[in-house]
Amino acid sequence: RFVPMRCSRNFRVYEDLSNGTQFHKFEKRLLRVAEFLRYESKGVFTERQARLLKLTSPHVDDRRKLEQEAAVYDPAVIDAALKLCPSNATGRINVQTIEDSPLDLLHDCGFLKWWSRRLRLWESKF
Secondary structure, eight states: OOOOOOOSGGGTTTSOOSSSOSHHHHHHHHHHHHHHHHHHTTSHHHHHHHHHHHHTSTTOOOHHHHHHHHHTTOHHHHHHHHHTSOTTOOSOOOSOTTTSOHHHHHTOHHHHHHHHHHHHHHHHHO
């Protein structure tokens, strides 16, 4: 699958120069991104993104469903849902992470704890 990459401040190409070039830092970051994408190629993150992309098709006109699916990728939504979890909630995931609805996911504390870490990792890579 094609994933466009950009030389931008997102990848910190414009950092301080240590040896006259920024390429070594840039290359390390892109290699970490590539590793993450390889690892996630068949993972929950990618599979749910595919569902989200299908909802953006010109042939699909269900804005409510699109917003619900996208909410799972919103750190503020995840954090708010995590705050509702009891402090003694286990880390056990009780949902089907790819198949279940976003609403089901947002009510499963085990999923939320795990997903929050995955989401933060994704954000740190991009």
